[in-house]
Amino acid sequence: MDKIFAERRRHPRYGVHLPVDYHVSQKGRIARAGSGFSLDMSSSGLSFRSRGPLPEGAHIEMVVDWPVKYADLYPVDLLVTGFVVRSDNHHTAVRITSRKFRVAEAPAEAIRVSA
Numbered sequence: 744m745d746k747i748f749a750e751r752r753r754h755p756r757y758g759v760h761l762p763v764d765y766h767v768s769q770k771g772r773i774a775r776a777g778s779g780f781s782l783d784m785s786s787s788g789l790s791f792r793s794r795g796p797l798p799e800g801a802h803i804e805m806v807v808d809w810p811v812k813y814a815d816l817y818p819v820d821l822l823v824t825g826f827v828v829r830s831d832n833h834h835t836a837v838r839i840t841s842r843k844f845r846v847a848e849a850p851a852e853a854i855r856v857s858a
Contacts, residue, residue, distance in 0.1 A: 754785035762808040763791045767827070769801040781807060782834070789823060790836045797830040803837055809844070816850040 759781050767775045779792045789805070797803070807821040822843050829836040 754787045756783040756785045756788070758783045761810060763789075763805050765791075765793075765803055765805045767797050767801045767803045769798050772798070772801075779835075786842075787839055788828075788837060789825070789839060790834060792833055793830065793835045794833075796832055797827045797835050799827050799830060801827045803827055805837070812851060813846045818847040818851050820845045820847075 761781045762778065763781050764778045765776065775797070777794055779794065782790045782792060784790070784807075789807075791805075803825055805823040805825075807823060809819040809821050811819060813819050822845050823837070823839055824841045825837040825839040827835060828838050
């Protein structure tokens with residue numbers, strides 16, 4: 744008999760591959776920073792590839808490089824804070840506690856092509 748596993752998450756996850764910069768702080772420990780790429784995200788969680796394990800329970804602040812520009816001109820970042828819930832050598836899962844978009848004050852530089 745085949746078992747059918749139902750999705751237990753309350754919020755649907757979406758597979759996205761975006762650059763992520765992060766800063767981890769934990770009481771009594773030296774802060775760590777790094778970068779990676781997101782694997783999937785929902786309104787309540789985000790998982791990303793990391794270069795090494797991060798401490799479970801640690802507070803984390805992330806900047807996700809959003810793929811769309813505001814008015815097709817201004818870069819947008821997604822600022823995320825939360826707590827590390829799982830982490831191994833190459834994968835970290837975060838429970839999101841806050842998120843907001845930040846729009847750059849200056850437009851992205853245009854690439855000029857000369858003939």
